[in-house]
Amino acid sequence: MDRIKNVEISLYQVPLKKPVSDAKVLTGRQKPLAHVDMLTATIETNHGAVGFGFSYSLRAGGSALFAHAKDLAGELIGEDPNDIGRLWEKLAWLGASVSRTGVSVQAIAAFDIALWDLKAKSAKVSIGKLLGTYREGVPCYNTSGGYLSASTSEVLENIDASLHRGLGGIKIKVGQPDTKKDIERIAAVRQHVGDSVPIMVDANQQWDYTTALRVGRVLDQYHLTWLEEPISAYDYQGHARLSERLDTPIATGEMLSSVAECGELIRHNSVTFIQPDAPRVGGITPFMKIASQAENQRLKLAPHFVMEIHVHLACAYPHEAWVEHIEWLEPAFNERLTIKDGLMLLPTQPGLGFTLADQATQWLAHSVKL
Ligand SMILES: [Mg+2]
Structure with missing residues (x-):
């Protein structure tokens, strides 16, 4: 039986080469965008298979994404990683008090995408x-x-x-x-x-x-x-x-x-x-x-x-x-x-087809492994 053995979540603040502005900046509602907050989830099974997924936030919200993901991550330990829909529901109900939209589901996204990556890798095909x-x-x-x-x-x-x-x-x-x-x-x-x-x-x-x-x-x-x-x-x-x-x-x-x-x-x-x-x-x-x-x-x-x-x-x-x-x-x-x-x-590698570059560590803001 496949079981989730551990889950690691990290928040990276990836800088843009040059800040950009859309109309929300010109109308005074936002400031130019200078970096992307990227929440990553790495899920490992008892058989040593690894899934990688990520979510993101622009401007505010990255810390909230990480905090909510941290509250949820432990609930995946011991679960069957193949039951993606059921696990999505489990995490959504856990966070239901803070809604089933916005930050709460955007934190779940990193886990969900990691589970799809894991399943596609085990089938040896792209997502x-x-x-x-x-x-x-x-x-x-x-x-x-x-x-x-x-x-x-x-x-x-x-x-x-x-x-x-x-x-x-x-x-x-x-x-x-x-x-x-x-x-x-x-x-x-x-x-x-x-x-x-x-x-x-x-x-x-x-x-x-x-x-x-x-x-x-x-x-x-x-x-x-x-x-x-x-x-x-x-x-x-x-x-x-x-x-x-x-x-x-x-x-x-x-x-x-x-x-x-x-x-x-x-x-x-x-x-x-x-x-x-x-x-x-x-x-x-x-x-x-x-x-x-x-x-x-x-x-x-x-x-x-x-x-x-x-x-x-x-x-x-x-x-x-x-x-x-x-x-x-x-x-x-x-x-x-x-x-x-x-x-x-379409990437030909199994799964999502993406792995974190070593240089990403310089942008690491928070990380926790459960
Ligand atoms: Mg657009």
Whole structure:
């Protein structure tokens, strides 16, 4: 019988090469992002098999993730690591007093992903293959080059570099206090790349409905692949109304942190592209429940951030799927994803396909082994 023998959790603060700003900074709501808090879980069985998973937080919340994971970790000892769904429920009920969304499930995500890594490794296949893939690689687009902290000329240089690297699309951040500047930037980008390069535009929730409709109508002429988070992440009806009125497909979902919240987007016909984030919703187990509902509505999938996890999940999604290329966590890992001809390829190693790099120890903030 497989049994969990020990569990180690660690919190790393992985610095960004250069702080970045999206519209939430320009509207004064947040400061530029300078590092990512990464919560890792390493689960070892009585047979010496090891699973590795991670979750994350941007800005505040990393210490809370670690503290909650520490409260839960001991409850996994002695359990059968194959019973992933049951263990997810056990951990969620333990933390039910502090909710079944947000920090409590985001701490569970690190364990859940480690358990999927363990199961895929024991089957000697990638997590994508364990779930069952529809493709060996997914279209990927670059977000890192299109932040508002970069000037338009820097953005155009970044775009050239991204396309040269083989990335398939480009995301541009908007949501500046002066919407004219946003429109000028998108016009300049479309003119620069021509008609055939997919462009995604992301307002990070900084518009109200009226602004989103007015700017969205102007942006319709630029044939965007999607318009992301035009309004508040929780305005399911508002996104549905924009979806009805604009030619540009609407995308959102990255800020939601449960199956139930993502289900509201589906129930209200809010989006063409749904953007769940596996660590934010509690791991691969809840992500697949969202993917199943989304598949049924024939939605397209564009998960948020953590390409290291999402490349597996996007390859296992039956309809159109994209992966977001953000390289922030690359320095923490030994492995690199392969990008070719606009696609991010499914890792061929068993499991998640990622191991912590030695240099990550310099960013270690907390660690405990149970
Ligand atoms: Mg976004």
